[in-house]
Amino acid sequence: xxxxxxxxxxxxxxxxxxxxxxxxxxxxxxxxxxxxxxxxxxxxxxxxxxxxxxxxxxxxxxxxxxxxxxxxxxxxxxxxxxxxxxxxxxxxxxxxxxxxxxxxxxxxxxxxxxxxxxxxxxxxxxxxxxxxxxxxxxxxxxxxxxxxxxxxxxxxxxxxxxxxxxxxxxxxxxxxxxxxxxxxxxxxxxxxxxxxxxxxxxxxxxxxxxxxxxxxxxxxxxxxxxxxxxxxxxxxxxxxxxxxxxxxxxxxxxxxxxxxxxxxxxxxxxxxxxxxxxxxxxxxxxxxxxxxxxxxxxxxxxxxxxxxxxxxxxxxxxxxxxxxxxxxxx
Numbered sequence: 001x002x003x004x005x006x007x008x009x010x011x012x013x014x015x016x017x018x019x020x021x022x023x024x025x026x027x028x029x030x031x032x033x034x035x036x037x038x039x040x041x042x043x044x045x046x047x048x049x050x051x052x053x054x055x056x057x058x059x060x061x062x063x064x065x066x067x068x069x070x071x072x073x074x075x076x077x078x079x080x081x082x083x084x085x086x087x088x089x090x091x092x093x094x095x096x097x098x099x100x101x102x103x104x105x106x107x108x109x110x111x112x113x114x115x116x117x118x119x120x121x122x123x124x125x126x127x128x129x130x131x132x133x134x135x136x137x138x139x140x141x142x143x144x145x146x147x148x149x150x151x152x153x154x155x156x157x158x159x160x161x162x163x164x165x166x167x168x169x170x171x172x173x174x175x176x177x178x179x180x181x182x183x184x185x186x187x188x189x190x191x192x193x194x195x196x197x198x199x200x201x202x203x204x205x206x207x208x209x210x211x212x213x214x215x216x217x218x219x220x221x222x223x224x225x226x227x228x229x230x231x232x233x234x235x236x237x238x239x240x241x242x243x244x245x246x247x248x249x250x251x252x253x254x255x256x257x258x259x260x261x262x263x264x265x266x267x268x269x270x271x272x273x274x275x276x277x278x279x280x281x282x283x284x285x286x287x288x289x290x291x292x293x294x295x296x297x298x299x300x301x302x303x304x305x306x307x308x309x310x311x312x313x314x315x316x317x318x319x320x321x322x323x324x325x326x327x328x329x330x
Contacts, residue, residue: 001028003148004078004086004108006099007038008059010180011234012253013135014038014045015260016281017089019156020139022047023148024087031081035060037180040234041253044160044260052077058098061300071102078106085146088113089139092130092277093298097122112146114138132274136281158260158281163238172204173322174244177220178213179252183294183302184270186250186310191220194248197315198322199224206244208237208254246325248318250310255280264325266318270302270309271295283328285321287313 003024007017014034024030025047032048034041035055042051054074057066064070086108088096096113100122103111113119114127125145131138140156150156175195179185186194195205209217209229217229232240237254241247242261249255250268258265259282269275269288274296279286292309294302302309 001085002031002081002083003028003146004031004033004081004083004103005089005143006033006086007089007139008033008035008054008056008099009091010035010037010253011041012256013091014041015158015160015253015256016134016136017139018045018047018158018160018260019136019150019154020087020089020143020148021045022154022159023140023143023150024146025049026151027148028084031083033078041160041257044163044235044238046159046161052081056099059094075102075105078103078108081106083108085110085112087142087146089142090114091135092138110146112142114142132276134279134281135277138277158256160238160257160260163242163261164236166236166239166243168206168240168243170243171245171326172206172243173198174206174208174241174247174249174258175220175225176208176247176249176252176254177216178209179250181252181272181300183272183299183307184251186268186313187307188216188219190311190313190315192222194315194318195220195222195225197319198248201319201323203245203322206240208232208240245327246322248322251278258282259284264328266321266325268310268313268318272297272299283325285324287317287321 007014029049031050032042033052057063086103090096110124112125177191198205205225207217207221207225211230214229217227221227241258247258248266259280264283265280267284271290289309
């Protein structure tokens with residue numbers, strides 16, 4: 001059995017596909033189809049035999065141009081995989097049908113997805129409901145609809161391959177200030193205040209970020225934290241998070257990476273998407289006004305002056321949340 005598992009957005013989304021991947025892998029080989037923005041996470045997922053990268057024009061932001069030669073190339077690539085079944089994993093606001101069409105043109109004999117739209121002959125198994133449950137569970141339901149089950153002893157939590165050891169020694173707390181969607185990030189000044197407050201409470205604070213966030217991490221770390229911005233790969237970040245007492249982070253990939261390595265999360269969660277679906281899939285404290293005017297808007301930039309859903313969270317509340325979580329691990 002060879003299965004294509006498709007999850008075409010970012011690293012956090014790919015991590016949440018992990019339980020579905022492991023269920024498919026219990027039956028045979030898994031080829032994970034993902035965008036370049038999700039490839040780092042794909043390489044860490046247990047059960048993945050091969051990663052195929054493709055930036056999908058109806059998922060990726062900013063969207064690449066749709067060109068006939070590119071689409072023809074993707075169909076040829078999918079055909080060459082010679083899959084027995086494909087699982088198309090999507091968020092509640094995404095349609096699986098464009099990709100299902102390409103998979104059908106590639107000759108994949110069985111395609112399974114969740115779709116509120118009528119799929120015609122594009123899907124062989126269609127889940128019509130859209131329950132308000134964690135995203136990892138929604139993805140696993142698609143795998144189960146295809147006939148796959150988790151192997152014995154697998155509890156369905158997020159997981160990654162054993163991350164590399166980190167030279168950092170504990171105890172320490174990680175604060176990750178950035179987010180791929182600005183509306184989901186705590187303001188830099190609030191983050192810097194939280195680092196100072198955590199340090200005053202006796203915590204060693206490591207501030208992490210990607211190569212394009214070094215200015216942000218330098219500002220946030222200030223004189224009270226350790227600036228690690230741009231100094232870790234995604235796999236090395238997994239190791240760093242695994243050694244932390246707790247992680248303070250917004251609704252972004254490292255929140256799910258922390259959950260995957262069993263570290264509790266203080267989740268600064270903007271309600272532009274529902275926390276019921278996207279909060280960390282593990283021990284966490286949820287901070288942020290979940291009834292703010294931006295609720296459910298899926299906004300990329302905050303539509304409300306002052307970003308009140310998050311910036312009304314005080315550093316003291318973060319310190320208290322970290323205190324509640326220290327020692328709580330999965």
